[in-house]
Amino acid sequence: MAGGQERALRRRIKTVQATRKITKAMELIAASQITRSQARITANRPYREGMRRIIIEAAMADPHAAGKLLGEPERVTNVLVLVVAGDRGLSGAYNSSVLRAGERLVAELRSQGVGAQIMAVGKKAGPYYRFRGLDVTRSFVGFADRPTFADASQVATAVAAPFIDGEVQRVVIVSTRFRSAGAQSVQVEQLLPLVMPEVPATPSGLHGYTEFEPEVEHLLMSLAPHAVESEIFTALLEGSASFHTSQQRAMAAATDNADELSLNLTRVMNRARQDAITTEIMEIVGGAEALRTGK
Amino acid sequence: MATMLVEIVTPEAALWQGSAQALMARSSDGEFTVLPQHTSLVTDVVPGVVRVATSEGEQSFCVHGGYVQVGPGEEPGTTRTTLLAGVAERVSEIDGAQAQADKERLEAELAQLGRDGGEDPVARSVLETELARAELRLRAIGR
Numbered sequence: 001m002a003g004g005q006e007r008a009l010r011r012r013i014k015t016v017q018a019t020r021k022i023t024k025a026m027e028l029i030a031a032s033q034i035t036r037s038q039a040r041i042t043a044n045r046p047y048r049e050g051m052r053r054i055i056i057e058a059a060m061a062d063p064h065a066a067g068k069l070l071g072e073p074e075r076v077t078n079v080l081v082l083v084v085a086g087d088r089g090l091s092g093a094y095n096s097s098v099l100r101a102g103e104r105l106v107a108e109l110r111s112q113g114v115g116a117q118i119m120a121v122g123k124k125a126g127p128y129y130r131f132r133g134l135d136v137t138r139s140f141v142g143f144a145d146r147p148t149f150a151d152a153s154q155v156a157t158a159v160a161a162p163f164i165d166g167e168v169q170r171v172v173i174v175s176t177r178f179r180s181a182g183a184q185s186v187q188v189e190q191l192l193p194l195v196m197p198e199v200p201a202t203p204s205g206l207h208g209y210t211e212f213e214p215e216v217e218h219l220l221m222s223l224a225p226h227a228v229e230s231e232i233f234t235a236l237l238e239g240s241a242s243f244h245t246s247q248q249r250a251m252a253a254a255t256d257n258a259d260e261l262s263l264n265l266t267r268v269m270n271r272a273r274q275d276a277i278t279t280e281i282m283e284i285v286g287g288a289e290a291l292r293t294g295k
Numbered sequence: 296m297a298t299m300l301v302e303i304v305t306p307e308a309a310l311w312q313g314s315a316q317a318l319m320a321r322s323s324d325g326e327f328t329v330l331p332q333h334t335s336l337v338t339d340v341v342p343g344v345v346r347v348a349t350s351e352g353e354q355s356f357c358v359h360g361g362y363v364q365v366g367p368g369e370e371p372g373t374t375r376t377t378l379l380a381g382v383a384e385r386v387s388e389i390d391g392a393q394a395q396a397d398k399e400r401l402e403a404e405l406a407q408l409g410r411d412g413g414e415d416p417v418a419r420s421v422l423e424t425e426l427a428r429a430e431l432r433l434r435a436i437g438r
Contacts, residue, residue, distance in 0.1 A: 040307070047306045050379045054337055054364050138417075149306045149381060153424070158417045210366075213324050213338035222323075222339055223362065226381060233306050 006276060009269035013262050020258035023251045026090065030248035033145075034181065037241035041178065044237055051230045055223065058216050059196055065217035070196050073169040078115040080137075080168040081105055082159050082191065084175035084235050085122035086243040087144040092250035094176065094243050095124040101186045102174040106134060117168070119159055121236065147240055152233035159232075160225055163192045173231070178238040181245055189235075191228055297331040299374035301347055303356055305383050310356065313349060318376055320345040320363060329365055331374045336365040342427065344386060344435050345378065355386040357435040359428050382428060386435050394432040401426040 059066035083102035085095045102118065102125075109116040117137045118129055122144040129136050138158055143151040162168045171192040176184050189195070212219055298314040318329045322338045329336070340361045347354045361380030368375035405422050408415070 043308045044306050046302070046304045046309055047379055050304055050362075050364065050377050054362055054379070057337055057364070150425075152306070153381060154417075154421050157420055161417055210335040210337060213322050213327070213336070219337065219339060226362075229381060230306060 006272045013265045016262045023254040027251035030244045033244040062216035076169045078168040080171045082173045083120045084239040085125045087123040091247035094246035147236035153229045156229040175235040176242040178241040184242040299331040301376045303378045315347045315349045317348040358383045398429040
């Protein structure tokens, strides 16, 4: 029935437009969050750089003590993989690309005969890995959108515990790095043992003699957990900025799609309506004609 | 009077920055004071109140553990002192009632954790850190 088809199309157009309103709103919200999370990355930079400066300075003052702490373990039998994903979906490939990278890493480690356990940030990680038969030892939920430093230190405490106990010999973090609004990439970095930050070619602030209190070895030992906290916080901040960027892009694409879809549906609907009118006129004309000839 | 650049930096924001005559804090080796032209120094800071003497009077900060790095500033002959703290706040901005409420809530949660038996060392250490912070805030404002 022509009239029925028209009604069905009208309903579909309404649905598409309602969805478009939602995706448009999400796009705008995500866009405003990008600016905010970028500002937080900027605000975090002085702290992170100060932390790195102290570690470099301490490591240069006493390379022997630093070697003990920053050195590579002789044998790695167990690795902890910390995956930073998001709490929410509808964000394009953000979650799946970081989760897949974590999965690949675990598979690779296991093929080398190294045990691997997973800890994850974000609601999306647990179900993903469980479905694939991987165990998530600990899952952090509820702050992937807007991480605070307290959240980071909570995660740091959790990942450091098995390392301190000797249960794992290495901790790596898989997260999305935010290079700019246009470029984000998934990266795997080592958290523990600490990686010596790259020494700038022209070391600024490095000079003849520096006093350390307490001595370098103890200082580095107490510094290590804070350095890990700082690295995790950075990863969380960049992850959340990447999430919002990804979501904004996905929602913009969805909005465009909805526009196109509703335009096409409107065309189809108009044709259906015209068809219905034409048929009706034909019927009337045909009826009138029949009456006249029958007279 | 000689001054130096002092920065108090937390991961969430730069808390304070300005020129000062002295910075007083406590490290694991005891109290120390940094004056302009101090030799290069890296030291830890135990939780407590850090005081900064400026020409407009003294600023106090409640620092929940951190590190101080003293080094030469950008201009030759100047001194730059950076205090890095995971958590820190201005003493004048501490909400005493809030800290008191936090303290009581955390104590109750810790007691609850002990009673439940199922001991989670990570959860315990997170709560203990929070509790220590609430107690320090109360001490900083003299309650």
